[in-house]
Amino acid sequence: MATKKIMYINRATPHGGITAKESLDVVLISAAFDQDVALAFIDDGVYQLLKGQQPEKSGSRNVAKSFAALGDYDVRKVYVEQESLAERGLSEADLVDLRHENPEDDYRDTASIRLISREKLARLFSRQDVLFNF
Amino acid sequence: MAILHTINQSPDAGDQLRACLSRAMPDSAVILYEDGVYAALDKIAQRPNIELQKLDCKLYAVRDDCEARGLQETALCKKVKLIDYPEFVELVTRYDVVQAWS
Amino acid sequence: MLEVNGRVYPTDEEGYLENISDWSEAIAEAMAAADDIKLSEAHWDILRFLREYYHEYEIAPAVRVLTKAVGRRLGKDKGNSKYLYNLFPDGPGKQACRYAGLPKPTGCV
Numbered sequence: 001m002a003t004k005k006i007m008y009i010n011r012a013t014p015h016g017g018i019t020a021k022e023s024l025d026v027v028l029i030s031a032a033f034d035q036d037v038a039l040a041f042i043d044d045g046v047y048q049l050l051k052g053q054q055p056e057k058s059g060s061r062n063v064a065k066s067f068a069a070l071g072d073y074d075v076r077k078v079y080v081e082q083e084s085l086a087e088r089g090l091s092e093a094d095l096v097d098l099r100h101e102n103p104e105d106d107y108r109d110t111a112s113i114r115l116i117s118r119e120k121l122a123r124l125f126s127r128q129d130v131l132f133n134f
Numbered sequence: 135m136a137i138l139h140t141i142n143q144s145p146d147a148g149d150q151l152r153a154c155l156s157r158a159m160p161d162s163a164v165i166l167y168e169d170g171v172y173a174a175l176d177k178i179a180q181r182p183n184i185e186l187q188k189l190d191c192k193l194y195a196v197r198d199d200c201e202a203r204g205l206q207e208t209a210l211c212k213k214v215k216l217i218d219y220p221e222f223v224e225l226v227t228r229y230d231v232v233q234a235w236s
Numbered sequence: 237m238l239e240v241n242g243r244v245y246p247t248d249e250e251g252y253l254e255n256i257s258d259w260s261e262a263i264a265e266a267m268a269a270a271d272d273i274k275l276s277e278a279h280w281d282i283l284r285f286l287r288e289y290y291h292e293y294e295i296a297p298a299v300r301v302l303t304k305a306v307g308r309r310l311g312k313d314k315g316n317s318k319y320l321y322n323l324f325p326d327g328p329g330k331q332a333c334r335y336a337g338l339p340k341p342t343g344c345v
Contacts, residue, residue: 013144015202016169028342032298044146047172050204058168058202061294069293072301089177089209 010045023134071100179211259337299329
């Protein structure tokens, strides 16, 4: 199976429905098949990465907790759109700190989240083989 | 007849909030719960089409739903009073009618 | 369904516990005994590791991820598929997650 560049675009809030959870499951499954996976969080999707979520208070799964395992699944590219954060009064300091071991840098512990402008991210969409929307 | 409005959707996921705010009256109250609490984020509350500061009725948000989503109290609009679910129920009994926007 | 010491625990059609909170060491032993496996300290290391992993990430790791994570946390001599398949011949992801009371790993077919 040839490796494809797959990007998952996340626009849903973390606890409003099951979309965020479904997206994560599909990401983990496709990553287990050695694909080149990237995640993008835009619009309300940036709420998924907020630190300090306590979803047990409303009885749902802590997706932000599971994101911490993405590094184990070799998912190393997590793009967060700057404008979406700014429109919500949020900054990188409000987000969970996702890490991975970078094989291109002697497996050094490296941050996975990359802030990116709306314009650059839109251009990045066009360089993928497949885009999935959640 | 005082009316209690409830909102459970993010302001960017639909137009519940816009529909509600244009109809809220001075003796109304608005409760933000579930994903509705995102509107209480100060930055969102200040948006020109939302402007919760200028709302002349009571405004509440459910604390557990804020905490579940990682929203810090300090990041919320000062106009919003945090309540728990028993207080939510108490408010429901105090108003004549409940408009649960969907 | 699984019966251990006179109590019945709900499972899915592949034998994974429905409620992770039902789990006990006796359940793991009963599941292993049904596969003619006697759990050794080496098995328990992996089962405990899986339960901690699930507690931290709420994910039952697929075999490739399990191997890597075990290698990092328990040492390279354990983080290889030969070692893990010796302990869990039906597949370290699937079988070990089942004994540990976790759901079927995400990414296993």
